[in-house]
Amino acid sequence: MQPQEVKARLESRIDDCEFHIQGEGCNFQVTAISERFEGLTPVKRQQLIYAALGDEIASGELHAVSIRTYTPEQWAQNTAVTSR
Template sequence: MQPTEVKARLEERIDECEFVIQGEGCNFQVTAIGERFAHLNRVKSQQLIYGALSEEIASGALHAITIRTYTPEQWANA
């Protein structure tokens, strides 16, 4: 998969978030920025992203994913 494909899939499946995707092949780093992460702990935030990509993970199109989630305020301060 290409980073643009991963980003497009996430944008289709998770509303009101901005995504920055880096990587290639089946290894990607996903940075997700959205207000929805303000009320989720780290595990729940990662589960949201993993759930949105579950088909690609199950098929083997995605193998290794590193996930970082931020609120817009946290992102601005990062």
């Protein structure tokens, strides 16, 4: 799989979420930014992403997926810190 394929599948399955995908083959890093993460625990946030990729993980098409999730406010704070 290519990063753009992973992104397209996530975008078609989770509304109102911005995705940044890195990786190749069957190993990917997913960064997801959405208001829907507000009030959710980190585990619940990751479960949402894993559920959207469940078929690909079960088939072995995706093997290793690391997930980072942010609300838009958290993302803005994170990018402000990393751009210094």
